[in-house]
Amino acid sequence: MEPGVKATMHNSGLSAVSRVGGVRAVFAALGCLALAIGAFFIANFAGAERLEAQASRAASGTHMGVGSCAGSTCHGRNEADGEVVRQDELWRWQEESTPGGAHARAFRVLGEQRSLAIGKKLGIGDPRSAAMCLGCHSTPAAAKGPRYQASDGVSCEACHGAASGWLASHYATGTSHARNVSQGLVPLENAQARAGVCLDCHLGNDAPGQFVNHRIMAAGHPRIAFELDLFSTLTQHHDEDADYRQRKGKTNSMRMWAVGQAIALERSLSLFGKPGLGTEGVFPEFYFFDCHSCHRRIYDEEDARPAKISNPGRPIPTGMPPYNDENMIMLSAAVRIAAPELAQQYEGQTRAFHAAMAQGRGPAVEAANRLRQTAMALADRFSRSDFTRAQTFSIMESIASEAISPRFTDYEGSVQAVMAVDTLLSGLVTQGQVSGGAATSLRAQINQAYAAVxxxxxxxxxxxxxxxxxxxxxxxALQ
Structure with missing residues (x-):
């Protein structure tokens, strides 16, 4: 929403209150706001229930294996000459030289020296047979068809869902995407559904082998970093042509980014609240905290100066490790523009959550649950937003504004910020709202921001x- 429109709404609301008459009008206005916010939560929970039902169907079927998709009349051609879809998707998934092949390589890396060393440090033996690793480096399957192989890595069905219910119907004459979804195909064009699938491994889940805790990272596992739209683009194997758009609609990268941030925050807070994941022994689970708040050089000299920079978004005592708030910061930029009526509530809850971390686990979990519900409401709101050209430029401005940028005191949040700017600009190009040539001319400046992280x-x-x-x-200048 344009700042001018926001100001007009705000001023009109104040005028209406003064005309109707004092305190009663104020309470009436607050009541309307409460009803509006309540409607967001109700709609969000209904949407969440639908997605959970779809996820349940996708997980309950039999995993048929990559081989079931590999026929030359299906997705296993050498050339992208299919009439409806490319039909070389399998080869793109396996491509060694690009990020698009990362999922196919996932199992194989478990046999490399770094992974073997991690397994030895953790005492789990060969990672290729360790449940701790296979949850994300392979495709977990309760029921397995004859062509299923763990060595296929993160296969088609890891993202699209167990195929036994929809494999035959999805290429049948006269079928529909809605029918395939009803039979267990995951609707990855839905931003919330896609985020839920990706974050199972790219942030964490409570399923076996899908949570990279601090012990695993201390043994040598890379730090977890993820942004939904950027990573989706890097691993995309399909073309969004007219047929795709007719069946599934056109992807809105700005929406994917915003929903991805909201679902990531919701997932993080949900996992933090689980007793078996949020703590380990007498310690908190350090996975949830900002890595670089502790992993800094130690100075013992008399004239030593603390490396920490004050963060205005975290009302916590000096010396206390902060929660990793990379997604919170991005949502702060988005909510101001795309859901301004929830901005004050959201900002208050983020600060309350940080403050509660200094009070004890009980208050922190309670504050996390309140913030998690707002994140869910934002995910639902963003899922229904078009993210106009003006809004997208405003969000980028907000990320770099004096209101947000002082919160970039740590590495994780800064990485999210530069990925966000890159994603949002690319989204404008994809939507035809900025020319590709104009965006390319700015690549040097964006690369400087990447170089800084x-x-x-x-x-x-x-x-x-x-x-x-x-x-x-x-x-x-592109505006």
């Missing part, structure tokens, strides 16, 4: 903010 151990917050601000100022 290229190496975690040399990350400098103030330098990053300058680089990000420079990129956004350059993008501003």
């Amino acid at each position: 290229a190496e975690p151990n040399s990350y400098k917050p103030l330098e990053f903010r300058r680089a990000l601000g420079g990129a956004v100022r350059t993008i501003r």
Whole structure:
């Protein structure tokens, strides 16, 4: 929403209150706001129940294996010459030289030296047979068809759902996408459904082998980093042509980004609230905290200066590790523009959650649950938003604004910020709202922001903010 429109609504509301008459009108206005917010939650929970039902159907079938998709009349051709779909999707999934092949390589990396060393440190033996690893480096399956192989890695059905219910129908004459979904195909064109699937491994889940805790990272596992639209683009195997859009609609990258941020925050807070995941022994599970708040150089000299920079979004005592708030920060930028009526509630709850972390696990979990519900409401709201050209530019401005950028004190949030700007600009190009040539001309400035987060151990917050601000100022010229 344009700032001018927001101001008009705000001023009109104040005028209406003064005309109707004092305190009663104020309470009436608050009642309407409460009803509106309640409607968001009701709609969100209904949507969540539908997605959970779809996920249940997708998980309950039999996994048929990659081989069931590999025929030359299906997805296993050498050339992309299919009449309806490319039909070389399997080869793109297996491509070694691109990020698109990452899922196919997932199992194989378990046999590499780094993975074997991690397995030895954790005492789990060969990672290729360890449940702790196979939940995300393979495709978990309760029921397995004759062509299923764990060595296929993150296969077609890891994302699209167990295929026994829809394999035959999805290529039958006269079928529909809705019918396939009703039989267990995961509707990945739905931003919430896609985020739920991806985040099972790219953030975590409580299913076996789908949570990379701090012990696993301490043994050598890479830090988890994810942004829904960017990673989807890197691993995309299909073309969004006229036929695709007719069946599933056109992907809105800005919506994918915003929903991805909201679902990621909801997932993080949900896992944090689970006793078996949020703590380990007498310690909190450090996976949920900002890595670089602890992994800093220690200075014992008399003239030592703390490396920590004050973060205005975290009302916590000095010396207390902060919760990893990378998705919270991105949502702060999005909610101001795309859901301003929830902005004050959201900001208050994020600060309350950080403050509750200093009070004990009980208050922190209660605050997390309140914030989680708002994140769910935002995911539902964003799922129904078109994210106009003006809104998208405003969100990028918000990310680099004085209201948000001082919160980029740590590496994780800064990585999310530069991925966000890149994703949102690319989304404008995809939607035909900015020319590809104009966007390409700005690549050098965006690359400078990426360079500022290229190496975690040399990350400098103030330098990053300058680089990000420079990129956004350059993008501003496209408006």
